[in-house]
Amino acid sequence: MVDAPVAVDSLVTISDSAAKKIRELLQEEGNPNYALRLQVVGGGCAGFQYRLAFDDEFAEDDELLDYEGFKVVVDPMSARYVEGATIDYVESEMASGFKIENPNVVTTCGCGHSHSF
Template sequence: MTDIILTPSAAARVAWIAQRQSKPAILRLAVEGGGCSGFQYRFGLADGVEADDLSVETDGVMLVVDPMSLDLVRGAAVDYVEDLGGAAFKVTNPNATAGCGCGSSFSI
């Protein structure tokens, strides 16, 4: 099983954002306590990869996850979706037992 997946759609969006901000194309996914379901996802561009990060690459873009967050998102896919509700990064997390309507928080 793959630890985590960055879809081509998400990779393309990260590359676009990184280019506009003159930063490396590295997306950090972290999980924090909070949100309406107990945990919430946090995304941000990273300047580099930490020694204990898990990293995966799609189309030249890196996705990095710290070890504590990885325990909560192992097997997940990070996608970028655009629909009538707007455009956002979305995590499809097989570990989540419940989520919220906004899709940015979950529980295990």
């Protein structure tokens, strides 16, 4: 189950727990120009996987989404695949990390790290 959304954009929704973790990580990085880049890249057994990384270099055609206390940047190719997705941050005894719930995913590989659209 995804945590309640704190930041909603027409492209991507960020849950409260994900927003808190993003702000925490940005503060640790110490670069006020950083945005969280969300990318869909080729790879994995199902064809595509997500990449999250901090970036301070943006292309003219990137979508820059403003959230409370941080920005998310998405390139045009990735934007087609992530529209309507929700980024959450989950913690359990076994692991913790960002989880992306995406209504555009058709299939997911067995390990859950690769998707097809």
